[in-house]
Amino acid sequence: MADGEERAKPKPFKAEYAKSGRASCRKCKENIGKDAFRIAKVVESKQFDGFMTLWFHSRCVFKAPGFITNVGDVEGVDALRWEDQQALRAYAKGEGGAQGAAGGKGAKGKAAGGSKSEEGKSEGKTKAKGRKAGAGDEDLEGAAAGVHGFQVAYAASNGSACRHCTEKIPKGQLRVGRMEPSSRGVEVVAWRHAACVGEEGIWPPGASVQGVEGWDALRKEDQATLQAMLGGQAKGKGKGKEAEPPKKRQRLAEQDGGGEEGKEEGSRRNKKGKEEGGMGEKGKGGAEEGREKGKAGEAGMSKELEKALEQQARRLWEVKDKLRTHMSVADMRAMLTANQQDATGSEDALRDRCADAMLFGPLPPCPLCSSPLEYWDGQYRCRGFLSAWSACSYSTREVQRREEPWTIPDDISNPFADEYRAQQRRRLKAGDKGKSKGRGKGKGKAEGSKAGEDGEGLWPQRLLPPEEKRSEVKKGNSAGEGGKEGGNGRAAREAREAAIPDGGVAQDKPLEGLHVALLGRLSRSQAAWRKEIEEGGGSVAALSSAAVDCVVATEAEAARSQDKLVPAITLGAPLLSEAYLLDSLSQCRRLPMRAPYLLPLAPHLQQQADAAPPAAAAAAASGAGRESKGKKGKERSGEGEERVRSVRVKGRAAVHEASGLGESGHVLDCDGTVWSTTLNLSDLSTGANSYYILQIIEDDKSPACHVFRKWGRVGSDSIGGSKVEGAGREQAVALFRRLFKEKTGNDWDAWQAKTGFQKQPGKFYPLEIDYGATDDDGGQGGAVMGTRSKLDGRLVALLMMIFDLKSIREAMVEFEINVREMPLGKLTKRHIERGFQVLTDVQAALQLPEDSTGRRESAIVDASNRFFTLIPTVNPAAIRTLQALSTKIRMLEALRDMEVTSTLLSASRGAGGGADEDEDPVDGHYRQLQCGLKPLERSDADYSLVSEYLQRTHAPTHKEWDLQLLDVFRVDRSGERQAFRADLKNHMLLWHGSRVTNFVGILSQGLRIAPPEAPVTGYMFGKGVYFADLVSKSAQYCFTSADSSVGLLLLSRVALGALHELTQAEYIEKLPRGKHATKGLGMMKPKEDEFVKWASDVVVPCGKPVPSGVKNSQLRYNEFIVYDTSQIQLEFLLKVKFIHKR
Incomplete structure (x- = not known):
């Protein structure tokens, strides 16, 4: 591994001598004795966020050729005795287990094949070559050993x-x-x-x-x-x-390599018939490729180097055996501490470090974090921490050991210690004072010197084996693109299809979270279909149920029973053929609900489907995750619906649905403390991306309490677990405090007081979550939101659009933010501000110069770890580019506006923000905006002006979509006109685009400038509010898609004053004297003789784009930037449909 490279996944196999006698072989089921040679398959755990080892006797592995085809895939090879190393190399090359080698015991100082252990007896009878695979091997399941499976x-x-x-x-x-x-x-x-x-x-x-x-x-x-x-x-x-x-x-x-490690049952040893990581898997990534790489690695080892490595291994094991005989664990820890080496870990790890340092000299500290280095698996690595947020990933094959004697504390006295002290004194007395002349740094080459030979200075060099390249694992491709969309319910279909992953990788439960209604007589019985659906993770619902996601029928039955479909169609559930279920199950993925699966509806039902209100569509598909194009992460559709439906906020927090206590209990809230927390831990260098949820849930009708905990990997449903423990209140509080301290390294009181809490290395960090909005916010008495509103219908539709929590979740999924474990919560404003501060540190790390020690890379990873721990993300990756940094800045800006939306929704829950019980929630939301919105009639002169401005200023290079104006609203934000700087000259009506999810924040708080905590990267002309005079330039920032094609645009009156004109990027912290705004000059501009005046003094640049005559500009089109929000007055809000052309 190169210096500073991320260490996300371990090697797929591991070889060692058993540290205890507790493990059993996954193949023969027999016990693996302590110190026996064993080999593990390393698989991703289903119970926690990490990897687990599935152990086998070496003899069982060697009887099944093809299990390991490349020794570079095995961790710990050079820590084995020489005979076992060679046996494993021979096996990986397809030569079979070397006779007598497999099964030797690590505790003995003799050849493994010569031991009379139980394994040695068995393996001593096995020939290395010429044996017909599988002939008479009764301990192998199924077919021949050579071609198992x-x-x-x-x-x-x-x-x-x-x-x-x-x-x-x-x-x-x-x-x-x-x-x-x-x-x-x-x-x-x-x-x-x-x-x-x-x-x-x-x-x-x-x-x-x-x-x-x-x-x-x-x-x-x-x-x-x-x-x-x-x-x-x-x-x-x-x-x-x-x-x-x-x-x-x-x-x-x-997916290649899914093998047997994909089974969840494999890690539960008590379940019969479920073997994970079995011997049947042959060579991940292609056995032939692995074989060639293995041979290449062996070919790189000269006879001289091989002989030197053998001598070195034997000397190391001689020292290890003497340490085992004469030194206790306490003695070894004392020696390592006295020589500034790492004294933590298991007895075997301590023995390895002592033997290495006693033969080759003490290792220097890590150049990045100053923690002790150690030798392992062909390299020198650091196991310390760069900071409280990051493990150190430093590793190298070159190291300069410390030129000083190895110290054995005086209180350690035994024959081996005395002998070692005497040898070291003789070396020093002979004049070998510790200066190494002409010696290399240990690059793994035998350059005429033998390992451990005297006369090389104070310490001989340790020879490193040639680097063995790991096999490349072939990854599966996504498949299953949906067909062209057919007609079966406009709004509901769009909402639902946005929630369904288009293709994607195979799922164990392809119908998970899907509620299917079965209509009439089908090709097989409804009982049979119910069994299939439930095995696929779905459930069968009644046609009248509000939970129905789709209706399945035959074409004949659908024609006969159309009237029965009215409830489901009204909710937006599509009518599908049985082929949809068959194909989803057979392809192991949820397919899009599109043609050719859609069945025709009668004309009157089709009209109802097309007229289904957006609220019904959103309710029908609420909670479903959505996968944006090109996104690597995966959100299973339908999951969120059940999750949102079952969770209720009682008091100041939400009971987690996985506890099963949401209906009967509430989160304990006493003495001003809400006993609920969500912890997160992300470390790119180790691959950790974990969450841990902890709650005390008190019964609604009694003082009984339960401590609920849930853990796993962010964004994964298949990794993790949960537990509920009943207890009295005092016992529950004590257990909560203990678990919090165990997971974070801090006291709960320190976190509550927000003083004294310090992030600890390798420990979780709490998220500041304010449980506010839920999907039933605004829904009163079971009525559909918007049905009782006294507002104009166009305004009601707009408000439902911007206050839609489903859109917020979809935006979070697009940003790959974890919505699974905080589906009803939001990160607080203070928490988001801390995210901005961390991004500033990322920017500083990106500006560091490259160096050989990897300090720049480590700083980037460390800052990225802090960011992803604060902002839980499904697929975190180090933020290594300015473009990636800019994306994260945009994400936090969006989260900031989503926090405003959630806060307003929270305020309307319960008493409805002071409104009477009969008030429609939409009316309450509108009042809380404190922003007047008046829909304009198409005959209005201002509507015509806005429409012409939109049609004429579409830039020629923005060809991906056309814009269709749906509605225009006049905006009157409370207090904005009084604060507006009308004294400045040069007023223009300019465009600004943003995501739909940002508009509650924009309308309630106005257009805002990035906070001081935000990094300066991503702002071409500094932190300000950016406008354009061409509509399509601003429309790009609406981030619509073919599935979600309606966006919002603003037209604002901007007091520009005197302009500071630029053609190149320049970060503006303070404008030159006499200037009030910046104009980035583009090479195209609106035609000036087509400009018009509005409201007497406001210029509307509604001319067609023409060349500006500006040369050598970084901008294609004009940009206008103001740094004072009092220069902005919102005038019009446009609801626009993006007609995507591809």
Whole structure:
């Protein structure tokens, strides 16, 4: 690993000697004795955010060739005894386990093969070469050892399809099957054409086809064909039917390497029949590639280096064995402490560090964080922390050890310690004073010197093995693009389809969160469909239920029972064929609810569907996550609906739905303390991105309490767990305090007081969440919001649009913010301001010069860790570019406006902000805006002016969409006209665009300037409010899409005064004397002789774009920037439809 590189994932395998006798082999189920040679498969845990090891006897691994094909994929190889190292290398090269090597015990100072351990006896009988794979191995499940999990047969029907090329395999044709996990987490046979197996590279290199299950049942000519294709012989055309691959090849989008580690049951050892990480998986990323890389690595080791490494390994183990015999754990810790080395960790880790330093000298501190370095797995690494927020990821293969003797404390006295002291005194007395002449830095090369040889200075150099490259894991591609949209309910369809991931990777529960209504007689019984739907994660709902997401029917039944569909259609649920469920289940992904799955509606129902109010559509699809195009993260649609529906805010906090106590309990609120917290931890160097939720939930009708905790990985439903513990109030409070201290390293009182709380290395940090708005805010008495409003219908639609919580969640998903574990909460304003401060630190890190120590990279990662810990994000990545930094700035600006929306919604809950109970929530929201909004009639002169301005100023390069004006509202924000600087001259009516989710903040608080905490990056002419004279330039910042095509634009009266004109970027902190605003001069501008005057003194630059005559400008179009919000007066709000052309 290069210096400073992120260490997100461990190697896929690990080799060591068992530290205890508690583990059992995942293959043979027998105990793995202490100090026995064992090999682990490293998989992502389903119970916590991290990785877990699945252990096997080395003998069990060596009986299944193809499990490991590249020794570079194995952690800890050079920490093994030499015989076991060589056995593992030979196995990875396909030569089988070296005889007698596997199963030796790490505690003994003799060759592993010579030990008389239980494993050694078994392995001593195994030959290294010439053994037919799988012959007589009763401890291997299924087929032959060399081709475990494979089988061959003739297709019994025309029903199977090749997993590689997706073409059908005709009846009677030769096919090859491999056991692979299905979407249900059980293993099934995945069939392929024989030629496709070779083409895909999944056959274990060097494995014999003659031992595969079904071999003896094949015709001789087909055996010859299969042998030629897969058996390692020269390829040629066989006589069988599978001699040539099919003409058409189309790779199925699937995740390679899903293997058995994808099963959740694997980590629960008590569940029968569920084996995770089994031996059947052959070489991630392609066995053949792994084999070639492994051979290349071995080829790079010269005989001289190999001999020197063997001698070095034997000397290291000689010292380790003596340490085991003569030194206690306390002795080793005392030695390491006396020599400024790391004295933490297990007994084996302490012994490794002591042996390394006693042979090669004490290591220097880390150049980045000053923590002790240690040798491990071919490199010197740091296990310290850069700061309280970041683990140090420094590693190197070159290090200059300290030229000073190794100190053994005087109170340690034993034969080994005495002998070592005497040897060291002899070296010093002989004149080897610690100066190393002409010695290298330990680059892993044997340059004529033997490891451990005297006469090289105070310390000999440690030789490092050649770097083994890790295998590249092939990743699956997304598939399953939806077809063209058909007609079946306009508003509801748009809202729902925005919530459904278009394609995406396979899901274990593709229908999770989906509520399906079944209509009448189907092709199979409703009971059978119910079972299928529930197994896929969904549920069956009644047609009249408000929870219905879609209705499934046959075309004939739909034609007969149209009247039964009225409730569901009114809610916006689409009518789908059974093929939708079949395809979603078979493809293991939720497909878009579009053609060809949509069934036709009767004309009167189609009219109802198209006329369905946006509120109904939003309610029907509420809570569903949405995946924006190109986003790597994944939000399962439908999940949020159930989540939002089941959670209720009682008092000052929301009971988490996973507790199951939301209906009967409330979060304990006593003595001014709300006993609820959400903790977060993100560290890019370790790959951690974890959350931990802690609550005390008190029963509504009794003093009984429960302590609820939930943990996992941010954005993942499959990783983590939860627990509810009943207790009295005092016991619950004590447990809450203990868990908070354990997870954060701080007392709960310190966090509550906001004084004395210090972030601790490797510990969680609390988020400041103000539980406010919920999806039932505004809904009173079960009525649909907006139905009782006394406002103009156009204004009601606008208010419902800007106060829509579903849009807020979708925007958060687009920014990859974690909405799963704070779905009803919001980060406080102070918390968001801290995010801005951290981004300023990111900017400072980006400005650091590159250096060899990796300080710049470490500073970037450290600041990124702080940001993602404060702002939980689904897929965090180090903020390494100014463009990425600008994106995060925009994200926080959007979050700031969302916080305003949520605050206003919170204020309207309960008493409705002081309104009577009969007031529609929309009217209450409008009153809280304190901003007058009056819809203009199309006959109004101002409407005509705005429409002409919009149509004439579309820039020629903005061709992705056209703009259609839907409504215009006159804006009168409270107090803004009185504060406006009318004394300044040069007033213009200019454009400003923003996300819909930002407009509650804009209308209630006005257009604002970025806070002082925000970094200066991303503002071409400094922190100010930016305007344009071409509508399409501002419209770009509405960030609409084909699925969400309606945006909002502002026209503001801007008092520009004297302009400071620029053609190049210049960060303005203070304008030159006599200047009031900045104008960025573009190479195109509106045609000036088409300008008009409005309200007597306001220039409306509504001319068509023409060349400006400005040369060498960084801007294509004009920009206007003011740095004082009193120069801005909002005049018109435009509701605009973006007609996307692609």
